[in-house]
Amino acid sequence: MPKESLTCSPNWQIQKASLAMNTFTVLKEERTGFLAWRLKFVQKEASDGKKRKSQTPSPKGWDGDISSILVLLHLLPPPPHGCKRPGKLSARQAYDQLVKFLKTGTSIQDHLDSVRESRQPYLLACGNTKHMIHKYYIVTDKHVIPCKSSDSLAAFDELFKAHFGFGTSYNQDLINVYNFLQTTIYDIDVGSSKVSPRVAELRARFL
Template sequence: MLLKVKYQGTKKYIRLQSGFTYLEFINEVKSKFGLPDATDLQIFDETDTAVDEDILLELIESNPDLCLTMVENALLRKPGGEDVLEEYKSENTLTHSTRRHLVNILTSHMTEMHGRIVPRQQKEKYALGIITLFPSLKDPFSPKGYLNQDFLLLFGGETASKMLEKWDTAFKYKVIKEAKQLTQSKELCRLLNAAEKPTENDDTSKSGRKRSKISASDAVEKMVHFHKSCCSIDEHLRGRKGQQPYILAAGRTQNKIDNFYIVVDKQLIPCQATSSLGAFDELFKSHYVFNLSYEESLVQLYTFVQTTVYNIDVTTTDESPRIRELRAKLLN
C-alpha cells in the first residue's frame, strides 16, 4: 500500500504492508524522512484535524488518496519543554507563566523551521497543535478553539500580555493626566470620573480620535454596547450592521456587568475575561485573529493601542504626529 505523507513542506510516498500498525507507520515515516528514532510526531489530515492512533488505519482505508501531514512535537526538542508537558500531566492545566513559556518555545521553533516571516497557515497549525496536546486550553467559543493561542503565536507571549500587565501600572494614570490637559467638556469630565473610579466593572469608554472628528460618546458607541440581561441577545444581533468587532457587555445594570462578549459579523464570542480591561484586550486581539480592519472612526485609537501598548509594527504603521507625540510623553 502506497501512502502520501508530508513533512515540513516535502511530500513523499511510503510503502506499507496491508494491515500495518500505527507504530509501523510512524517508523516508516521517520525512516523515509531521515528522522531520529526519538522524534515525537503528530498526524493531521488534509483538514488539519488531528488523527489519533485508533482511527489511523480506518481513515486511510476509507480514503487511500489522503495526504497525511506529520508535525514534530517541538516541546521535546527544546529546553523546558518536558517541564511544560509534566505540569499539564499533573495539573491538567498550565499556569500563566508556563503558557507564556510554551508559546515562546513554539515561536522559536517556528522561526527556526520557517524563517522570520512565518506563513499564517503554519501559525494556525501550531495553534492547533497546542489545543491537541493540551485540550483544557481550548477556547470552546472560538470558531477554531484557539483565538488567544493564535494571537500568542502571531506576536509571542510578551506582546500578548502587555495590555493586562502594563495598563494599570504604566499607562492608565498617564493617559488620565494627559486627558486633563485637554479642553474640558461635560462629556470629558464624565469619562475622566469613570476612569478614576477604582471599580472592576468601570465604564469601558475610550476617548478615541479619528481622521474626521468623532465625539467620545460616539467612539464608545462604536466600541461598547450594553445589553440588559433580561432582553434577547439574538434580537440585538439582528439589529446590528457592519462587520467590525465590538464589545457587548451584558448585565442587570451598566454598573453590574455579568458577562462580556466580542461580536464579530453578528457572531457572539464570549470573553474569557471578566473585567472591562480584559474584554478590551480581547477586542483588540480579535482584529488580528480574524484579519479585520479597524473601524474607520477608531483608527487613531486602535493605532495608538497597537503601537504604544502592544508595540506591534511601530516603524511600519502610518501614525499621526499626535500619536507619536503622546507615545513619547507616556513612555518617557
C-alpha cells in the same frame, strides 16, 4: 442571564479555535502591558489635574478600566470620514463603536438582529448596569463569541486580538485608538505602522 448557545455555525467555531491559537502566538504579556498602561494613564491624569479634566470628560457609568479606554477616544478622537462619508463622529458617539451595553434579560439575538450592516469587532457588555458587567462578548458580522473572562481589561484584550485572529481591519472611527494601543501597549509593528501625528504625540508622552 443571556444565553451563550446562539454562537454560530461549525465554520465559525473553527475560526473561533483559530483565533485562540493565533492570538497566543502573535501577542504576548497582554495583561502586563495593559496594567502598566493603566498605571501610567492614571498617573498622567493625576499630574495634569484640573486642566486635563476640563478637556477630557470621564465616561459615566462604566467601571474604571473601561472608562480609561473610552477616555482615549477623547484624546484620540475619530478622524474625518472623507468625501464619501462627510462628517465626523464625536468621541461620545464613538463609544458605541467600541463597546455596547446590554441589560441583563435582554435578548442577545434581538441585538444581533438590530445590527443593519457588517461591522468590525466590538464588545457587548451584559449586566445589570454598566458598572456591574457579568459577561462580555465579542460581536462581529452578526456572530457573537463569549469572552473567556468577565474582567473588562481581559475582555478588551480579547477584542484587540480578534482583529488579528480574524484578519479584519480596525474600525476607521477607532483607528487612532487602535493604532495607539498597537504601537504603545502591544509593541506591534512600531517602526512600520503609519500613525497620525496625534497618535505619535500621545505615544511620545506616554513612553
